[in-house]
Amino acid sequence: xxxxxxxxxxxxxxxxxxWVRDLATEAALDCLDDTxxxxxxxxxxxxxxxxxxxxxxxxxxxNALAYDIGAVPAYTQRVGQTSASGGAGLYxxxxxxxxxxxxxxxxxxxxKMTHRTTGEASDIIASLxxxxxxxxxxxxxxxxxxxxxxxxxxxxxxxxSLAHVAVKNHDNARNNPDAQFxxxxxxxxxxxxxxxxxxxxxxxxxxxxDGSAALLFCPASVARxxxxxxxxxxxxxxxxxxxxxxxxxxxxxxxxxxASGEQAFEMAGLGPDDIDVAELHDxxxxxxxxxxxxxxxxxxxxxxxxxxxxxxxxxxxxxxNTSGGLKARGHPLxxxxxxxxxxxxxxxxxxxxxxxxxxxxxxxCNVGGFGNCVTSAVLEVxx
Amino acid sequence: xxxxxxxxxxxxxxxxxVTYPSHxxxxxxxxxxxxxxxxxxxxxxxxxxxxxxxxxxxxxxxxTLALVEFSRxxxxxxxxxxxxxxxxxxxxxxxxxxxxxxxxxxxxxxxTDQAWHGFRFEPA
Numbered sequence: 355x356x357x358x359x360x361x362x363x364x365x366x367x368x369x370x371x372x373w374v375r376d377l378a379t380e381a382a383l384d385c386l387d388d389t390x391x392x393x394x395x396x397x398x399x400x401x402x403x404x405x406x407x408x409x410x411x412x413x414x415x416x417n418a419l420a421y422d423i424g425a426v427p428a429y430t431q432r433v434g435q436t437s438a439s440g441g442a443g444l445y446x447x448x449x450x451x452x453x454x455x456x457x458x459x460x461x462x463x464x465x466k467m468t469h470r471t472t473g474e475a476s477d478i479i480a481s482l483x484x485x486x487x488x489x490x491x492x493x494x495x496x497x498x499x500x501x502x503x504x505x506x507x508x509x510x511x512x513x514x515s516l517a518h519v520a521v522k523n524h525d526n527a528r529n530n531p532d533a534q535f536x537x538x539x540x541x542x543x544x545x546x547x548x549x550x551x552x553x554x555x556x557x558x559x560x561x562x563x564d565g566s567a568a569l570l571f572c573p574a575s576v577a578r579x580x581x582x583x584x585x586x587x588x589x590x591x592x593x594x595x596x597x598x599x600x601x602x603x604x605x606x607x608x609x610x611x612x613a614s615g616e617q618a619f620e621m622a623g624l625g626p627d628d629i630d631v632a633e634l635h636d637x638x639x640x641x642x643x644x645x646x647x648x649x650x651x652x653x654x655x656x657x658x659x660x661x662x663x664x665x666x667x668x669x670x671x672x673x674x675n676t677s678g679g680l681k682a683r684g685h686p687l688x689x690x691x692x693x694x695x696x697x698x699x700x701x702x703x704x705x706x707x708x709x710x711x712x713x714x715x716x717x718x719c720n721v722g723g724f725g726n727c728v729t730s731a732v733l734e735v736x737x
Numbered sequence: 738x739x740x741x742x743x744x745x746x747x748x749x750x751x752x753x754x755v756t757y758p759s760h761x762x763x764x765x766x767x768x769x770x771x772x773x774x775x776x777x778x779x780x781x782x783x784x785x786x787x788x789x790x791x792x793x794x795x796x797x798x799x800x801t802l803a804l805v806e807f808s809r810x811x812x813x814x815x816x817x818x819x820x821x822x823x824x825x826x827x828x829x830x831x832x833x834x835x836x837x838x839x840x841x842x843x844x845x846x847x848x849t850d851q852a853w854h855g856f857r858f859e860p861a
């Protein structure tokens with residue numbers, strides 16, 4: 355069965371008022387209102403969220419959401435897979451429709467973070483680490499610093515190659531009214547920004563973000579009753595890597611990206627050459643080249659060249675993170691994987707405004723931890 | 738070294754696969770890890786390092802972390818830990834015991850079974 359994405363929405367990313375349930379409700383209602391599908395028609399409701407209990411002392415948000423939007427008695431479930439919760443939500447939504455268990459599934463991703471200090475938020479996110487790592491005060495940015503030193507040295511990549519990823523994604527976000535940072539930066543600014551985890555600096559990292567996004571799924575046969583144009587989730591797969599990051603043979607190779615990508619491509623019957631646009635998980639600039647290499651878009655050790663030589667800019671042969679990516683659109687943990695698919699949906703249907711590219715097939719990659727859990731998804735224009 | 742002396746222990750299965758930390762089953766071959774490998778008196782080589790300038794509550798600031806590789810007959814085992822001094826890739830370092838690696842107060846794991854003691858690395 356072809357699984358259709360009938361509708362997509364996202365809220366303003368940045369510093370927002372309200373609780374995570376408010377953000378989730380806003381995205382959910384926008385998504386439903388776009389189609390004329392009533393909340394009572396929703397069979398399954400999934401909420402992708404990493405840590406509402408830790409961030410704001412509110413659990414059970416999936417139940418609150420179902421009640422707030424009028425979807426009771428729909429089956430509801432929170433999908434938690436750290437910062438890959440949104441991608442895991444895509445997989446859960448696909449399974450619900452493909453299995454026949456649901457004929458109308460609403461997926462909402464939401465996170466509220468900015469009321470916490472950077473240190474507190476880093477600690478909540480670092481709670482995904484092994485006790486032997488946590489004891490030393492590791493953060494996700496620290497893993498990136500360790501891996502970046504290895505990568506830059508091994509492949510003789512210039513430090514500014516990573517700054518070019520930040521510059522590109524900020525340029526893209528300038529044309530995304532939903533993005534957290536709608537402004538350009540230059541390479542010099544990125545290279546002179548404060549050090550965070552040597553050799554990586556402030557502009558290598560995504561910010562703390564509040565925000566939400568939603569997607570409505572149904573069988574393609576049902577989608578035709580509601581819309582002339584829609585998108586098909588033609589490939590989706592997830593994979594895991596080691597929990598302890600230093601136990602990997604090579605911390606600069608993303609095994610779970612490669613494994614999930616291979617499966618998603620096989621399911622869609624496509625390969626890297628067929629992808630016209632991609633939303634990759636640039637929690638830190640380094641991760642963009644690492645994912646380009648793991649998917650096979652770039653040769654091993656060559657991914658750093660792509661933002662520098664224009665391959666991945668909006669007018670390049672493979673535009674990456676046209677939304678601004680996590681770097682500039684923002685990274686509200688559980689919402690990110692959903693927002694990535696919202697961007698691809700808009701690109702495929704010609705709804706991306708000034709950042710529009712020519713695309714018939716797109717890819718998303720949502721990463722949890724430092725490559726610990728990954729979901730990759732291929733979306734195509736429905737024919 | 739008395740029995741009460743803290744030790745930096747890696748763990749080994751019958752097939753010679755060594756890991757740090759331990760696991761209920763060997764990640765390589767799936768059998769139980771039955772032996773330990775004492776790294777306390779050994780030295781390792783810094784593979785990579787970073788200095789984190791802004792740290793979570795209770796963590797020293799700045800916090801230099803290193804990936805340290807210990808060579809074994811059957812291969813290598815890597816340990817992540819803080820360092821007592823600045824280090825460079827290729828430096829030889831030795832484990833040094835620290836009673837409290839970070840202050841549990843205000844951390845999300847305060848009051849849990851999380852161990853707060855362990856080993857950092859100092860230049861050998």
